[in-house]
Amino acid sequence: xxxxxxxxFIAVAEELHFGRAAKRLNISQPPLSxxxxxxxxxxxxxxxxxxxxxxxxxxxxLVFLExxxxxxxxxEDAVRRxxxxxxxxxxxxxxxxxxxxNYSVLPQIVREFRKRFQDVDLSLAExxxxxxxxxxxxxxxxxxxxRPPQGIQNEGLSLEPVFREPLMVAMPQNHxxxxxxxxxxxxxxxxxxxMIPRQRGPGFFDYIIALCQKEGFSPHIALEASQFxxxxxxxxxxIGIAIVPASMQRSRFKxxxxxMIEGRAETxxxxxxxxxxxxxxxxxxxxxxxxxxSSI
Amino acid sequence: xxxxxxxxFIAVAEELHFGRAAKRLNISQPPLSxxxxxxxxxxxxxxxxxxxxxxxxxxxxLVFLExxxxxxxxxEDAVRRxxxxxxxxxxxxxxxxxxxxNYSVLPQIVREFRKRFQDVDLSLAExxxxxxxxxxxxxxxxxxxxRPPQGIQNEGLSLEPVFREPLMVAMPQNHxxxxxxxxxxxxxxxxxxxMIPRQRGPGFFDYIIALCQKEGFSPHIALEASQFxxxxxxxxxxIGIAIVPASMQRSRFKxxxxxMIEGRAETxxxxxxxxxxxxxxxxxxxxxxxxxxSSI
DNA sequence: TAAAAATACTCCATAGGTATTTTAT
DNA sequence: ATAAAATACCTATGGAGTATTTTTA
Numbered sequence: 001x002x003x004x005x006x007x008x009f010i011a012v013a014e015e016l017h018f019g020r021a022a023k024r025l026n027i028s029q030p031p032l033s034x035x036x037x038x039x040x041x042x043x044x045x046x047x048x049x050x051x052x053x054x055x056x057x058x059x060x061x062l063v064f065l066e067x068x069x070x071x072x073x074x075x076e077d078a079v080r081r082x083x084x085x086x087x088x089x090x091x092x093x094x095x096x097x098x099x100x101x102n103y104s105v106l107p108q109i110v111r112e113f114r115k116r117f118q119d120v121d122l123s124l125a126e127x128x129x130x131x132x133x134x135x136x137x138x139x140x141x142x143x144x145x146x147r148p149p150q151g152i153q154n155e156g157l158s159l160e161p162v163f164r165e166p167l168m169v170a171m172p173q174n175h176x177x178x179x180x181x182x183x184x185x186x187x188x189x190x191x192x193x194x195m196i197p198r199q200r201g202p203g204f205f206d207y208i209i210a211l212c213q214k215e216g217f218s219p220h221i222a223l224e225a226s227q228f229x230x231x232x233x234x235x236x237x238x239i240g241i242a243i244v245p246a247s248m249q250r251s252r253f254k255x256x257x258x259x260m261i262e263g264r265a266e267t268x269x270x271x272x273x274x275x276x277x278x279x280x281x282x283x284x285x286x287x288x289x290x291x292x293x294s295s296i
Numbered sequence: 297x298x299x300x301x302x303x304x305f306i307a308v309a310e311e312l313h314f315g316r317a318a319k320r321l322n323i324s325q326p327p328l329s330x331x332x333x334x335x336x337x338x339x340x341x342x343x344x345x346x347x348x349x350x351x352x353x354x355x356x357x358l359v360f361l362e363x364x365x366x367x368x369x370x371x372e373d374a375v376r377r378x379x380x381x382x383x384x385x386x387x388x389x390x391x392x393x394x395x396x397x398n399y400s401v402l403p404q405i406v407r408e409f410r411k412r413f414q415d416v417d418l419s420l421a422e423x424x425x426x427x428x429x430x431x432x433x434x435x436x437x438x439x440x441x442x443r444p445p446q447g448i449q450n451e452g453l454s455l456e457p458v459f460r461e462p463l464m465v466a467m468p469q470n471h472x473x474x475x476x477x478x479x480x481x482x483x484x485x486x487x488x489x490x491m492i493p494r495q496r497g498p499g500f501f502d503y504i505i506a507l508c509q510k511e512g513f514s515p516h517i518a519l520e521a522s523q524f525x526x527x528x529x530x531x532x533x534x535i536g537i538a539i540v541p542a543s544m545q546r547s548r549f550k551x552x553x554x555x556m557i558e559g560r561a562e563t564x565x566x567x568x569x570x571x572x573x574x575x576x577x578x579x580x581x582x583x584x585x586x587x588x589x590s591s592i
Numbered sequence: 593t594a595a596a597a598a599t600a601c602t603c604c605a606t607a608g609g610t611a612t613t614t615t616a617t
Numbered sequence: 618a619t620a621a622a623a624t625a626c627c628t629a630t631g632g633a634g635t636a637t638t639t640t641t642a
Contacts, residue, residue, distance in 0.1 A: 001371065002298040004632090018597060031633045033598060043375050045382040049574075052597050052640040059575055063381035067374030071367055075297065078363030079339050085359035086341040279355055300607090314622060327608040329623060348615045348622050 005039040006068040088280025092121045096132040097145040103247040113288045128200040144272045149203035163269040168258045171241040182260035185215040192222030192240035301335040302364040309361045384576025388417045392428040393441040399543040409584045424496040440568045445499035459565040464554045467537040478556035481511040488518035488536035
């Protein structure tokens with residue numbers, strides 16, 4: 001049995017006339033008769049009752065008609081869907097992101113991608129930078145949004161900056177130096193810092209340490225917490241101060257004020273993916289991200 | 297595109313090796329390569345990435361694999377279902393019945409048929425004898441359970457008795473002649489009868505009238521009701537007496553007693569269908585009915 | 593007798609075979 | 618050097634065409 005048989009059968013079932021069906025199929029009548037006979041023989045069931053004058057479909061033929069139509073529809077779908085998959089319009093994409101990306105560009109990117117590629121099954125997982133790199137390596141995620149540590153390049157990962165933002169000092173509202181509009185890091189030499197554990201985000205951690213070193217001190221780390229959101233909470237509780245991306249101002253916590261840092265101090269959110277990934281879904285995602293990012 | 301292409305594609309996708317796939321398909325490797333190339337050309341999408349050393353499936357190929365597998369499964373189903381339909385194991389059967397059939401054999405027949413032919417979509421409609429004949433004629437039902445009027449034969453309908461039962465007199469509990477175990481019809485000459493309207497069931501009606509005539513009287517019809525069930529209710533309300541099939545004793549209405557009629561007075565429930573109906577579902581139903589009936 | 597399906601036969605397109613080449617490891 | 622896919626070429630099955638027969642309404 002071939003799709004040809006189904007196509008021919010459907011034509012005859014709809015016309016109930018071999019001559020007309022043959023014309024519709026652009027073949028002549030005898031081969032059509034033969035193909036139907038062949039089909040009936042293969043299934044072992046009479047699909048049409050035909051006198052030389054009239055053709056009628058049998059009850060079993062009706063059942064087969066239903067099934068055959070479904071199969072023909074599906075085979076058209078199969079081709080259509082495969083073509084769409086080839087264009088990256090159908091498929092799966094797993095995205096990893098650090099929690100703070102939620103406060104900057106990620107929501108817009110996801111919204112835009114979902115809108116344009118509705119048939120891509122997008123899954124999002126909040127992962128810290130180190131875990132994202134691991135997950136990219138073994139394919140658990142296809143793209144990540146992270147703050148890359150030094151020397152992550154040349155390891156099969158592509159990196160692309162997507163959001164550059166100043167760092168700010170977050171401190172309790174009634175802190176002594178809150179009055180100033182911007183703060184020199186040097187003034188914080190004696191403060192207690194709340195940081196993200198180095199292991200969770202080495203790039204960001206090392207950068208802060210380096211900044212402090214340049215100002216002539218090593219920060220005293222009073223406490224570590226793995227999410228900026230949690231850190232801001234601890235600042236509100238007057239456990240200490242913290243250096244965080246400017247976008248964290250959006251997590252409006254009562255009793256916390258943000259101050260600019262004098263001199264250039266910034267953090268760059270990067271998009272990362274494995275160099276050799278041929279997935280067109282991924283490349284569509286990268287394109288959408290670039291577009292969204294450049295439109296800001 | 298033919299089912300052959302799908303079958304070959306699935307084999308290659310599963311083996312990821314043209315040589316092995318060809319062996320599994322009992323063809324040689326070159327035609328297999330050709331068919332896959334042809335398929336890719338037709339869809340316009342590369343389904344496998346192949347070096348001369350390794351074959352791997354593309355993301356689009358994965359989508360096509362899913363679809364192709366579904367189509368192959370469905371086409372096997374199609375054949376299986378068609379064969380079953382041809383045996384009358386799949387399909388639709390509409391059954392008409394007079395309400396009183398519910399008190400005798402119909403429930404057992406339906407139960408048995410449902411059990412044996414679970415994939416037949418059985419629909420039941422309570423219709424009086426006249427409506428059943430009409431419905432049989434224009435195909436709204438395929439079998440009927442009715443009490444045939446005289447001369448219904450030779451009109452394209454097949455009839456077969458399925459349940460023969462004595463007629464009984466239903467009368468109010470405190471009726472004067474309730475003491476007797478059986479009653480001569482003659483004793484009812486002065487009673488008020490409750491009957492089913494002639495138009496609804498001419499066979500049964502005429503038979504009762506004829507019985508009374510033979511005993512020398514024409515019954516006085518006090519009231520008509522179209523269901524035996526209703527009639528028994530009216531007897532309970534002391535509106536009159538009625539002659540009903542013995543199986544109606546099962547409709548235990550308070551205040552009604554049943555008495556045998558002296559002499560032979562019986563009614564025969566018949567199964568009816570149109571002579572020329574080739575439906576195997578119907579013939580399976582007829583067979584089941586015969587079996588159930590003969591086992592009583 | 594005329595419309596329509598089946599049969600008889602012919603032809604050629606193409607599925608599938610064999611032999612060989614190419615290429616990546 | 619070798620395994621494996623592609624290419625080249627050949628064969629023959631069978632799908633489709635034309636002509637004709639059969640059947641029944």
